[in-house]
Amino acid sequence: MTAANMLNTLKVRGLSKIYQTRKGPFTAVNAVDLDIAHGEVLAVVGESGCGKSTLSRLLIGLDRSDGGDISFQDRKLYQPGEENSAHRNEGIAIVFQDPYSSLNPKMKVIDLVAEAFRYGALAAASGFRERKKLRRAKVIEYLNLVGMGEPHLDRFPHEFSGGQLQRIAFARALAQEPKLLILDEPTAALDVSVQAQILMLLKELKTRLSLSMVFISHDLGSVSFVADRIMVMYLGNRVESGPTRAVLDNPRHHYTRALIDAVPSITPGKRRELALLMSRDSDRPNVTHGCPFAGRCPSTADRCRKEAPPYIEEEANHGYACFYPVSESQS
Amino acid sequence: MTTLLSVTGLNVSFPSIRKTVRAVRGVSLSLDEGEIVALVGESGSGKTMTAMATMGLLPDSAEVTGECQWLGRSQSLSPRGNRKSLAGQHAAIIFQNPLTALNPFFTIEQQLTDVALASGKVSRKTVLPVLLDKLSRVQLPDPAQVLKKYPHQLSGGQIQRVVIAMALVCQPRVLIADEPTTALDVIVQAEILQLLQSLAREEGLSVLLITHDLGVVASLCDRVEVMYAGEIIESGQMSDVLRSPAHPYTRKLMATVPDIRGGATVLEYISGQVPDLSRPIRGCAFKERCDRRLPVCDESPPVRALNDGQRYRCHLTSEQEVEFS
Structure with missing residues (x-):
């Protein structure tokens, strides 16, 4: 193995999945880039319907993407013509949410x-x-x-x-x-006391087998415990990603901020009034232009509705897609 | 403060040919007006059984003993033949998964109307304004539109609001919420919790919140009752119990929750399993999993009271506890 692929086990560029529905095309995953280094745990967080499970299905090959590349250990996966090959997802394994x-x-x-x-x-x-x-x-x-x-x-x-x-x-x-383990909300169906056991097991496996993992969850507590890096998704888009502590301590995207604020703390007396977002409609908005979060964002400007903010990378691989990010003093 | 609901010495068991499962053992709790009380515990600890027994919703095969009073009036807890109970007049219950609480074949209006008419508190002529009022009280935008929809046309959070509205239609004084946010994600959860809180504050509705999420307890509740293996093992004001848990189980339970602020490299967890409730339990139910186990734990532990109303069921005195920690 060369030094280059030691660094990146999984490399995903511009991955998209569009489902054809009766109401027209629905973009479940929209041009997502991600990298996972050898032995690294990447957490994918976001609310239900943000595309995190679709992303996991694309990575394991249960669904075919509609654009973009997945390279795993320098091999391009799921190329046309190898649909039925036994080796298509060799080295990648998945654990689903509900063991029952x-x-x-x-x-x-x-x-x-x-x-x-x-x-x-x-x-x-x-x-x-x-x-x-x-x-x-x-x-x-x-x-x-x-x-x-x-x-x-x-x-x-x-x-x-x-x-x-x-x-x-x-x-x-x-x-x-496997070299890469995909975990699709592995503790969501379990009790808190058992959840802690599974999280400890994950940590142990990570150090003993130096596995790379994609940890899909909406529980930021577990994420902060096991993950090295976090990617926040909103309506199929990557809105923020970076090292765990950087993202959780200093979120730049307003959606990440809202997610963090919504986590109830077990310390009593910290009852804070939540700066609540506008609820999403049941009809999932299929945003074709502008920022996908513009409809619920507390600091939306005209610009946000017209053009989609580019993903800007700051120091230490901490990046976000927002024109008017949360400033450090706010977070 | 009027006490709306008080339950004393509740026992629930399910006898079958080979064994009897004792799901709830000697539970007592009370609920004042406008108060939010949490019933906390892991799966199988008897939280839901306590709620169902109080509401008279258990099947006839269950054996229920104990006393129950709704606004000072006694109510038989026997599941046989008390379908038109005081519980139905004063309380409503909402269940864990909102998606299965509604019938997919009927519109929201049809389902809410059925409940409203069955409660006997609303007549067919006045039902529509009542429904619109309740739906706007749960902060659903455009209630008239919502009424025409089918459950699948609404999101999980919206459905949970509809289910809460459905509970409010019966004009209850007490709302029993059985894990109302477990199936929802964090932001929606925060919204629903805030809604429950405002219903309690503004309308004097009492809420018995069943949950296993201590974060939810900390952000919402006034008092907390911790259940383990069918018993209440610790109770008290929420801030007392969560700041200084006295029972080893409560302590452990709090240590299993990973903190978003990080810092922890090791998570504690409770090894072993909840005891089999079909076998008689000698002494403390938690002794097999407890790391403070003493020889005396084979005897039934006393209920100890701390000065601020916090009570726990354990052989350890609070001084011994302090020495350990």
């Missing part, structure tokens, strides 16, 4: 995890019995990684709690020996 629905209830844990083995993973063993033994040993190895073990092998999903199921889903993803 992402694991087949009729399969035992050993089969759930072993199903994810790559072709050739058991090639070291010859003969049926040897292969079976190796398969079992390898599943135990992956279960150990997520803090589970042999006693769980022959059980069915209904015998586990939500947190344990999510661990099994992680083991299943790790069994693909």
Whole structure:
């Protein structure tokens, strides 16, 4: 591996996805650029419908993009003509939001995890019995990684709690020996006490296996705990991105600011009046010109409705797309 | 302050042939006018069962004992044959997922009208202005348009507002909100919480808020009751409980919440699982997961009171607690 691709595991340029609906085209992801370095955790945050799940589906190849490139370890992914190739998303694995629905209830844990083995993973063993033994040993190895073990092998999903199921889903993803793990709200369906366990597991996996991760979430608390960098999306657009602390401590885009303000703090007495945004209509606005956030922004000017603000990168890779950013004193 | 609702010694169990699940054990709580009380705990701690039992919504198979008073009048808690209860007159309940609370085949107007007429407080002739009034009270823009729509035409936040309006149509004094914001994202959550707060402040509506999110509790509630394995293990004024939690479980629960300001490199978590409520629990229910476990924990812990009305169910005295931390 050369130094260049050590730095960037995933490189996405101008990625777009347009869904054709009865009301006309709807842009779910609009020309998004992102880079993930080796061993780095990028959090993608935003409200429901901002395109974060679509982005994850594009990265894993569950949906085809309508423009832009995804390069992963110097290889362009999902090129025309390789739709059915077994290797199309090699090295990328995904963990879904709800472990209750992402694991087949009729399969035992050993089969759930072993199903994810790559072709050739058991090639070291010859003969049926040897292969079976190796398969079992390898599943135990992956279960150990997520803090589970042999006693769980022959059980069915209904015998586990939500947190344990999510661990099994992680083991299943790790069994693909990924370099990049996509996590689509992995703790949203879990209790707070269990959420903390999963977040700790994520941190541990990150250091032990130096995995790169895309962590999709709308919980800024978890994000600040696990992520190295944050990308904030709004209606399919990247509105701000940068190192976690820079974005959370010094947000420049008004949407990021609003997201941070909306997080309830567990410290009592910090009841603040929220500078609330105007609610979004149920009809998702399909903004064709101007800033996508102009309709809800507290400091919209005429210019915002006419032209889309460019994405400006400031110091330390902290960038935003806004003409009139939040100044440091405000944040 | 009038006490609108008081529940004492509530027990809920579900007997079946092989075992009996004791979902709620000896819960007492009260709700004053205009007060927002949080019922906090993880899944399976009996929060929802407490609310459902109070509302008389449990199935006939449930065994419910305990006393319940609505504005000083007693109400039987037995689930059999009290469908026209005081609970229905004085309280309304909203559920976790607003998308499943409404019927997708009917317009908002049809559904709200049904509820309004069934409450017996509104006549068919006056129903429309009432609906418009309630919808504007939950800050929905253009209520007349909203009435004509079907649930799928509204966003999650709008639907939750409609569901709150539907609860208000019955002119309740008490609103029980069962995880009203769990299915919504942060900005919408903040809006809904602010709405609940203004309903409590301006109209004297009491809210029993069921949640597992301590952030929600801190930003909204006056008092908090922490539940674990069917019991209330700590209660008190919100600021007291969250500033100086006395029960080890409450402490742990607070430590599991990652702070947006960062700084933490390790998150505490509660290992193990909630005890099986179909087996008898000897002593403290939390002892298996507690890191302050003492030999005495096999005996049932006493309820200790701190001077400012904070109460907790634990063998540790507050002085011992201080030594630990």
